[in-house]
Amino acid sequence: MSAKETSRKRQGDKGQGVDVAPQPARVRTVKEIAAIAKVSVATVSRALQRPEIVSEETRRRIHEVVKRLGYTPNALARNLRTARTRLIVALLPDITNPFFSEVIRGIEQVAYENGYSVLLGETQSNLVREQAYADMVAARQADGIITMFHRVPAIPIDGRLPLVNACEYVKDSAISSVYVDNVAAASAAVDYLVTLGHRDIAFIAGPSLSPICVDREQGYHLALQRANIAANPALTAAGDFSIEAGERAVELFLSQGQSFSAVFCSNDEMAIGAMRALVSRGLRIPEDVSVVGFDDIRFSRYTSPPLTTISQPKNALGREAMTMLIEILNDPEVPPRKRVLSAELVVRGSTGPR
Amino acid sequence: MSAKETSRKRQGDKGQGVDVAPQPARVRTVKEIAAIAKVSVATVSRALQRPEIVSEETRRRIHEVVKRLGYTPNALARNLRTARTRLIVALLPDITNPFFSEVIRGIEQVAYENGYSVLLGETQSNLVREQAYADMVAARQADGIITMFHRVPAIPIDGRLPLVNACEYVKDSAISSVYVDNVAAASAAVDYLVTLGHRDIAFIAGPSLSPICVDREQGYHLALQRANIAANPALTAAGDFSIEAGERAVELFLSQGQSFSAVFCSNDEMAIGAMRALVSRGLRIPEDVSVVGFDDIRFSRYTSPPLTTISQPKNALGREAMTMLIEILNDPEVPPRKRVLSAELVVRGSTGPR
DNA sequence: CGGTTTTATGTAATCCATTACATTGCGATG
DNA sequence: CATCGCAATGTAATGGATTACATAAAACCG
16 A cells, blocks of 8 residues: 555546546545535534435445445444443443343334443443443443443432443442343242142352342242241352352252252352252252242253253343433433333243152 | 422531531532632642551541542543543454453453553444544543454544554554464364365355454465365355354255254354254264364354354453553554464364264 | 525534643743 | 753643534514
């Protein structure tokens, strides 16, 4: 390219006469396009933004130049001027967790339908990272943010904040959230185990910092109460949503000599870990122990036996979250709200009669 | 806050005298900060960018105002002016695929060490989406891009392009890539099966558009050749990397009455599907059929039996990709290069002697 | 045909921060 | 004491688009 340039001492030889510029070859701007197309910058901008208000002839000419030179408007300049980016950031603690992927798909569908793009940020539950991404909104690099964990980063924007909390929720009523009724879902799962005749039902909890986990535990207790079963505290173990945590919990129960015929887990990954630990101890699923998970991630269909679990409406959660965010973006006056969806039990092979 | 505001009819009562402005409450700009701190905009900018060149006293005053008003500089304006964003976009076809998550972690580590932030884009192998994200670079919303699929979107930036292709590669030598030696890895996997005494080894291929899949297939054939085994074309099936594809492939082999004692799969998810199909037909793993995957995703450790697979250096792939991208960003002159890492076989329970 | 819209385009202000260059004040040096 | 250098700060240009407002030409109308 630079070789070509030096050899092009005599310019304007490529037809058209004088208007073939010296081809500065660097990055293009509206100005250049305007000069080459022999119109003003305003017209170029219009031809690109609202083609219908530019005359057929001019529009064609401008588009030809734009295409020929491979011009892409500088989005920073545009966004600076218009004070909007049409970008939203979706934050999730862990992209590995298949639960989120469908939620994201829901977010992206609605975003796309409304002319927004979605960028993902993985926070690894790290407060600093959560804040760093949230700052993008304050710094005007994104219009809004959807968070999928139980903390809400501060966004120092006066007026209300363009944030929706999805899948989780925080008590603060100023924060819009979309999530499922975890108490109802968890108790439905345990109800089902009770129906199957189980009475010694273990529970593997999730991180207790997260309100949804507290709710799931509450649902578990609620169902036991309804069935007049006294909860055995030794049959509840704390976990952190990982496969390993599920394994450890079961090891713990077994090593303590606890007897139980069913385990309800706060998420599918822990259920997978639990199943693994049970099998490695020679127990059969579901003949000896029934296992129920929560979330219905894609892999839960492929465990052996396939996992009975609570299926969250993942796509709907995402769609709803994005819809709410767009509402907020369009009208800062809309009050924050909590939207609660319902989840349903999916019975597969990991549960059976006692 | 708004309640407080309305009650603050008489302003300036909070000490300091006249300089406590009427609190315009809208978005802050350097100008406002400068006015309140009684300095010029240049000094404010300096106090924030290079504090050391501003006098102790002034710096303190400015920082106080910045903090008090919750001022965040407009990143669009900054990036526009400085022509860099310190943002890079990492594109992956499918966030569900656990293979990528570790790669991304590697990317983020190096990015962070160098002051960059990473935004993720899921393309779902959709050309339009790939291009849309890539356009962010052309539009100056991001400095560079790492792609994790086998197509390279066009980025109409004159000069070289700030793009690194990771995990996959394209033939084009103008594109920098980081990937593993798939031929060697695949043949090592098959060599191992041969060592175990297997001779009827089936192969489930990945998308043939992807060069790495072609390489894996080539590795398979290479190993067979080395062992003087004639390849049976009926024992090769096409797949698309999904669990379902693995199931279908095995169903196909079995329904055709093919006899085989081992299956080598182009990725772990297909291997999981294959195992599932084998088990549901009553075959035991590894007693009746050995299964080998590729990638070593997190779940492969938790299948039953645990999957023998090729472990890609996922973190290193990510780190290396980001390192290369930073090199390119720092010096546009560095020539593109292909970096090939090696992968190793991890033997677990899904393989056994014939 | 004069006057009023409408359509197409241009001029210049604007968005907000960064930074080159200019200015000021002060201590150091000869 | 004049001069120089340096430190601290200010002034104004700049980045690249969008768009309010202005203007010119064309279309319309009675």
